[in-house]
Amino acid sequence: xxxxxxxxxxxxxxxxxxxxxxxxxxxxxxxxxxxxxxxxxxxxxxxxxxxxxxxxxxxxxxxxxxxxxxxxxxxxxxxxxxxxxxxxxxxxxxxxxxxxxxxxxxxxxxxxxxxxxxxxxxxxxxxxxxxxxxxxxxxxxxxxxxxxxxxxxxxxxxxxxxxxxxxxxxxxxxxxxxxxxxxxxx
Amino acid sequence: xxxxxxxxxxxxxxxxxxxxxxxxxxxxxxxxxxxxxxxxxxxxxxxxxxxxxxxxxxxxxxxxxxxxxxxxxxxxxxxxxxxxxxxxxxxxxxxxxxxxxxxxxxxxxxxxxxxxxxxxxxxxxxxxxxxxxxxxxxxxxxxxxxxxxxxxxxxxxxxxxxxxxxxxxxxxxxxxxxxxxxxxxx
DNA sequence: CTCAGATGAGACATCCTTGTCTCATGCTCG
DNA sequence: CGAGCATGAGACAAGGATGTCTCATCTGAG
Numbered sequence: 001x002x003x004x005x006x007x008x009x010x011x012x013x014x015x016x017x018x019x020x021x022x023x024x025x026x027x028x029x030x031x032x033x034x035x036x037x038x039x040x041x042x043x044x045x046x047x048x049x050x051x052x053x054x055x056x057x058x059x060x061x062x063x064x065x066x067x068x069x070x071x072x073x074x075x076x077x078x079x080x081x082x083x084x085x086x087x088x089x090x091x092x093x094x095x096x097x098x099x100x101x102x103x104x105x106x107x108x109x110x111x112x113x114x115x116x117x118x119x120x121x122x123x124x125x126x127x128x129x130x131x132x133x134x135x136x137x138x139x140x141x142x143x144x145x146x147x148x149x150x151x152x153x154x155x156x157x158x159x160x161x162x163x164x165x166x167x168x169x170x171x172x173x174x175x176x177x178x179x180x181x182x183x184x185x186x
Numbered sequence: 187x188x189x190x191x192x193x194x195x196x197x198x199x200x201x202x203x204x205x206x207x208x209x210x211x212x213x214x215x216x217x218x219x220x221x222x223x224x225x226x227x228x229x230x231x232x233x234x235x236x237x238x239x240x241x242x243x244x245x246x247x248x249x250x251x252x253x254x255x256x257x258x259x260x261x262x263x264x265x266x267x268x269x270x271x272x273x274x275x276x277x278x279x280x281x282x283x284x285x286x287x288x289x290x291x292x293x294x295x296x297x298x299x300x301x302x303x304x305x306x307x308x309x310x311x312x313x314x315x316x317x318x319x320x321x322x323x324x325x326x327x328x329x330x331x332x333x334x335x336x337x338x339x340x341x342x343x344x345x346x347x348x349x350x351x352x353x354x355x356x357x358x359x360x361x362x363x364x365x366x367x368x369x370x371x372x
Numbered sequence: 373c374t375c376a377g378a379t380g381a382g383a384c385a386t387c388c389t390t391g392t393c394t395c396a397t398g399c400t401c402g
Numbered sequence: 403c404g405a406g407c408a409t410g411a412g413a414c415a416a417g418g419a420t421g422t423c424t425c426a427t428c429t430g431a432g
Contacts, residue, residue, distance in 0.1 A: 009408080025211040028389055039410040044391065142349040143340070143358050150336035154329070163328040164372070172329050172370050180366025184358050186350070195378080214419055225380040230421065379428080388419080397410080402403105 010046050012036045017057055018095050021103070029053070054103065058111045061096035066118065068093055079128035086125075087152060087177070088170040094156020101149060122148070134178065138185035151177050196232050198222045203243055204281050207289070215239070240289065244297045247282035252304065254279055265314040272311075273338060273363070274356040280342020287335060308334070320364065324371035333370075337363050 007015070016036035020027045029050055033040040047053040072089040076082035090097050100115060126144050129135065135144055155169035164172065193201070202222035206213045215236055219226040233239040258275040262268035276283050286301060312330050315321065321330055341355035350358065 029391095030389075040390090041392090041411075042409055045409080049391070050389095140349060140358070142347070143344060143362075146340040146343060147337070147362055150340045151333070154332040154336045157332060158326075158329060161328070163326060168372050172326070172372065175370040176329075176333055176362075176366035178366075179369040180362035180364075183365040184361040186354055186358065215421095216419075226420090227381075227422090228379055231379080235421070236419090373432100375430105375432090377429090377431105380426085382424090384421105384423085386420085386422105388417105390417080391415090393412100393414085395411090395413105397408105399406105399408085401406090 009036075009038055009042060013038060013043055013046060013053075014057060014060055017053060018061075018099060021057070022095050022099060025103075051107075055108055055111065058100060058103065058108060061093075061100045062111065062114050062118070064096055065090065065093055065100070069118075078132055079125050080132050080134045083125055083129050083134070083148075084174050087148070087155075087173055088166075090152045091155040091159065091170055091173065092166060094153055094160075097149075098153055098156070119145070135181045136183060136185040139181055140186060143184065144181055147177060147181060195222075195224055195228060199224060199229055199232060199239075200243060200246055203239060204247075204285060207243070208281050208285060211289075237293075241294055241297065244286060244289065244294060247279075247286045248297065248300050248304070250282055251276065251279055251286070255304075264318055265311050266318050266320045269311055269315055269320070269334075270360050273334065273341075273359055274352075276338045277341040277345065277356055277359065278352060280339055280346075283335075283342070284339055305331070321367045322369060322371040325367055326372060329370065330367055333363060333367060 013032065013036045017032045020032050020035045024031070029043055030040050032053075033043045036043070043053070047056060068089040069086045072085035073082035076085055106112060122145065123141055126135070126141060126148075130137065130139075130144075151173040155164075155173040158164040158169040158172070159166050199218065199222045203218050206218050206221045210217070215229055216226050218239075219229045222229070229239070233242060254275040255272045258271035259268035262271055292298060308331065309327055312321070312327055312334075316323065316325075316330075337359040341350075341359040344350040344355040344358070345352050
């Protein structure tokens with residue numbers, strides 16, 4: 001209706017790009033423009049080229065995941081609770097999360113640096129949660145990080161495929177992580 | 187030495203293609219040929235084109251994962267033990283496993299059909315293992331399949347990154363799966 | 373030693389993608 | 403109502419990828 005905020009052309013292009021590129025990394029700018037419902041020239045007016053679009057996507061993904069993580073953890077009373085709420089929030093942003101992890105960030109130093117910083121924050125939170133008894137003392141932090149990431153994506157796929165609601169997928173992912181890593185050790 | 191079986195050119199191209207395409211789906215046939223150490227014309231002599239190469243990769247991945255799964259489970263005394271041994275075998279074939287799951291199989295009906303058949307076999311084994319008490323009765327089979335696939339890839343990445351040996355990654359993945367899904371339920 | 377087969381390099385044509393530009397259209401605001 | 407801005411469509415040039423072909427070279431087997 002009158003009060004509905006129509007997404008800008010810029011946002012429509014980003015949204016379409018996430019969806020198209022996650023499904024088909026080889027997709028052309030023409031494919032993305034078509035999916036966004038805009039002309040290719042319009043895409044070129046908003047972005048300086050394919051690399052510029054990819055960079056904008058990565059920055060948007062980083063902004064959204066950072067904001068969602070901060071918002072999710074602001075009322076958490078423990079690191080364990082924070083990790084749970086962040087997991088839940090990330091499951092909604094699975095496409096952004098996956099885009100960041102799998103699109104080559106090597107060619108954008110500033111994206112890589114921010115990605116590494118967020119990784120370090122996650123590792124710090126994991127080590128604090130371990131002290132709270134969430135993870136086995138001998139479980140490698142690399143495995144915890146891997147499992148955390150993959151369960152986010154598994155949850156996102158459950159929601160996307162219609163096999164579970166967001167709340168259900170979050171519960172499944174959290175229970176699996178919590179129970180699974182309490183005993184997992186080398 | 188004299189008895190070392192030199193990989194054929196055909197095999198070298200497939201091996202290089204798995205590695206290159208998993209890292210960079212947009213890679214050109216020239217990139218793949220270079221990584222295989224052969225000329226692009228040679229690649230074209232072995233494969234009728236890019237689509238033909240992708241189809242051959244998918245068929246090879248299906249053949250190898252099927253053989254490895256069969257070999258892994260031939261001495262298993264229970265479905266749970268079989269799932270464990272298959273998980274261990276798949277972690278070594280993580281690149282094939284991931285290629286099958288993420289390269290678009292929609293355009294090859296015979297690949298899709300075989301993929302679905304192998305999925306059904308896995309689901310059957312999961313349901314039998316559930317009867318053995320491996321999984322919670324209320325845990326959705328879709329979640330079990332998702333978690334199984336993702337832990338395979340998580341384990342493969344641990345090995346590839348040098349964070350764990352194959353045996354260690356297998357143990358971590360199995361413990362995480364077993365402990366995590368024993369309690370995970372909706 | 374010779375021949376056949378496999379291969380590498382490079383040329384060539386075609387197609388696709390990208391980036392730029394121009395013109396026309398529509399919408400919104402003053 | 404008019405102007406300005408955003409956009410779509412299409413043309414055009416350039417570059418890269420692909421597929422085909424030819425010639426030269428090397429290796430292995432007979």
